[in-house]
Amino acid sequence: MSQESWLPTLKTDTPEEGYNLAIKLARKAVGLTQPDENVRKKLRPVYANNADSLILASQVVAINFQTVAAANNYWRD
Amino acid sequence: MSQESWLPTLKTDTPEEGYNLAIKLARKAVGLTQPDENVRKKLRPVYANNADSLILASQVVAINFQTVAAANNYWRD
Amino acid sequence: MSQESWLPTLKTDTPEEGYNLAIKLARKAVGLTQPDENVRKKLRPVYANNADSLILASQVVAINFQTVAAANNYWRD
Amino acid sequence: MSQESWLPTLKTDTPEEGYNLAIKLARKAVGLTQPDENVRKKLRPVYANNADSLILASQVVAINFQTVAAANNYWRD
Amino acid sequence: MSQESWLPTLKTDTPEEGYNLAIKLARKAVGLTQPDENVRKKLRPVYANNADSLILASQVVAINFQTVAAANNYWRD
Amino acid sequence: MSQESWLPTLKTDTPEEGYNLAIKLARKAVGLTQPDENVRKKLRPVYANNADSLILASQVVAINFQTVAAANNYWRD
Numbered sequence: 001m002s003q004e005s006w007l008p009t010l011k012t013d014t015p016e017e018g019y020n021l022a023i024k025l026a027r028k029a030v031g032l033t034q035p036d037e038n039v040r041k042k043l044r045p046v047y048a049n050n051a052d053s054l055i056l057a058s059q060v061v062a063i064n065f066q067t068v069a070a071a072n073n074y075w076r077d
Numbered sequence: 078m079s080q081e082s083w084l085p086t087l088k089t090d091t092p093e094e095g096y097n098l099a100i101k102l103a104r105k106a107v108g109l110t111q112p113d114e115n116v117r118k119k120l121r122p123v124y125a126n127n128a129d130s131l132i133l134a135s136q137v138v139a140i141n142f143q144t145v146a147a148a149n150n151y152w153r154d
Numbered sequence: 155m156s157q158e159s160w161l162p163t164l165k166t167d168t169p170e171e172g173y174n175l176a177i178k179l180a181r182k183a184v185g186l187t188q189p190d191e192n193v194r195k196k197l198r199p200v201y202a203n204n205a206d207s208l209i210l211a212s213q214v215v216a217i218n219f220q221t222v223a224a225a226n227n228y229w230r231d
Numbered sequence: 232m233s234q235e236s237w238l239p240t241l242k243t244d245t246p247e248e249g250y251n252l253a254i255k256l257a258r259k260a261v262g263l264t265q266p267d268e269n270v271r272k273k274l275r276p277v278y279a280n281n282a283d284s285l286i287l288a289s290q291v292v293a294i295n296f297q298t299v300a301a302a303n304n305y306w307r308d
Numbered sequence: 309m310s311q312e313s314w315l316p317t318l319k320t321d322t323p324e325e326g327y328n329l330a331i332k333l334a335r336k337a338v339g340l341t342q343p344d345e346n347v348r349k350k351l352r353p354v355y356a357n358n359a360d361s362l363i364l365a366s367q368v369v370a371i372n373f374q375t376v377a378a379a380n381n382y383w384r385d
Numbered sequence: 386m387s388q389e390s391w392l393p394t395l396k397t398d399t400p401e402e403g404y405n406l407a408i409k410l411a412r413k414a415v416g417l418t419q420p421d422e423n424v425r426k427k428l429r430p431v432y433a434n435n436a437d438s439l440i441l442a443s444q445v446v447a448i449n450f451q452t453v454a455a456a457n458n459y460w461r462d
Contacts, residue, residue: 005401006401008401009400009460010133010398010400010454011451011461014082014084014085015082015084015087016082019102020116022105023109026443027449029408032408033106033432033433033439033442034139034433034434034439039433039434042434043435047436048111048116049120050120050436051120051123051127051130052129052130052133052389052437053440054120055108055111055124055130055137056440056444057106058107059136059140059444060135060440061106062102062103062144062449063139063140063404063444063451065102065141066140066448067145067451067454068142068448069144069148070459071459071461072459074087074144074147075148076088076148085167087195088222091162092162093160093162096179097188100183125187125188125189126188126197127191127209128198128200128204128207129206131184132184132210132214133210134183134184135180135183135184136210136213136217139179139214140166142179142221146224146225151164151224152164168238168239170237170238173238173259176261180255193290200233202264203270203274205274205275205277205284206261206284206287208274209284209291211261211264212257212258212260212264212291213259213291216291216294217294219256219295219298220297220298221277223241223298227301228298228302229240229243232326233317233372236327245315245319246318247314247316250333250336252342254337276356278341280351280378282352282358283339283358283361283364284353285342286316286361286365286368288337288338288341289335289368290364290367290368290371291337293334293371293375294371296333296372297371297375300378300379301378305375306317306318307319322392322393323390323393323395324392324393324422327392329409329416330413356418357419358410358428359428359432359435359438360435360438361440362419363415365414366412367441369390369450370448370449371459373449373452374451378455382395382455383394383395384456
């Protein structure tokens with residue numbers, strides 16, 4: 001496993017860290033589709049001030065959190 | 078586990094509490110994307126009075142509830 | 155478990171009751187986001203007469219039904 | 232189990248019948264949200280001639296098919 | 309199982325064939341909602357030239373691929 | 386299994402490679418729906434500069450990543 005990997009593992013110590021990883025996963029896909037940071041910065045106020053965009057963004061986090069939570073066996077252990 | 082964590086566990090005593098946690102998870106992503114509470118307050122009447130926004134919001138809760146319900150083994154135990 | 159809970163359990167006797175519970179779950183999130191019943195009543199004809207809104211609403215029910223069906227082990231027992 | 236139930240079971244003999252059940256589940260939620268058959272008939276050409284509506288409808292079927300397929304253990308037995 | 313079934317099984321020999329089946333499942337729902345092939349042909353350039361429609365279509369395939377992949381135990385065997 | 390298959394397996398060595406495969410799966414469906422590379426190139430700046438399109442694209446990746454992560458048992462082994 002490369003040390004520079006942005007995603008070395010899906011394991012996290014706590015649910016909160018798992019949630020943060022879900023956000024990271026959601027943003028990564030955006031960054032890979034639009035690699036230009038300046039464009040992303042310009043788009044940020046667009047969706048951060050639009051109710052439906054915020055809900056859609058929350059949905060992507062929710063889907064990724066399903067994956068991370070399952071990977072951590074829901075932090076039950 | 079930090080005492081101040083907003084998400085110390087996915088375990089809840091009842092399905093209803095699990096549903097409330099699903100709502101909390103949905104709102105958290107919105108809060109992290111738009112941290113300015115004043116903006117969020119301004120947006121609230123926008124989506125709370127729009128049928129499609131309400132349905133979309135319900136969808137995010139549903140996805141998070143899947144995660145919470147699975148984490149609690151559907152409160153079968 | 156409080157007797158007044160709107161969601162005491164995810165268990166239902168039949169798939170049809172499970173489907174009705176999925177609808178209840180979908181509506182609950184709408185009600186919690188827009189607690190004013192008068193507003194919800196005003197919005198009802200908006201989405202009930204819009205094809206895409208109806209499809210979106212059906213999607214939320216479908217996601218919740220996944221949860222309820224899994225909780226009931228698909229009523230296989 | 233009532234004989235008149237529209238959903239007595241999630242079990243089907245074949246994947247194709249399971250797919251048809253998924254469609255039935257998708258339509259049921261629409262019918263429960265908009266019980267007036269005349270309105271639904273009026274809306275049908277609207278979404279049946281709109282590409283995005285058709286894709287959205289296919290998505291709801293896909294979600295329900297996940298449930299039905301799991302309930303039938305993917306017809307592997 | 310009828311020989312003429314368009315969906316005799318969810319089993320496929322390879323992941324690629326499973327992906328193709330996921331596409332078939334996505335299209336089938338469209339075809340059942342809009343049975344008129346001429347209308348579908350007219351709609352094709354509409355969504356095939358619209359970025360959001362293409363992304364939505366890819367989402368439906370992704371959901372169906374989840375089902376097919378699970379049915380095949382992810383082709384691990 | 387054909388050597389030329391674009392999807393010989395869902396197995397990857399690391400979560401990061403699994404994420405890349407999820408992106409590949411998302412793009413493949415777009416490519417199969419719109420096979421003309423020139424059209425896809427023309428559409429790229431449309432969605433890459435639209436906040437909601439980027440979020441939708443991230444959602445498709447998230448759904449595919451669920452599949453790939455499950456196929457790899459979340460890289461726990």
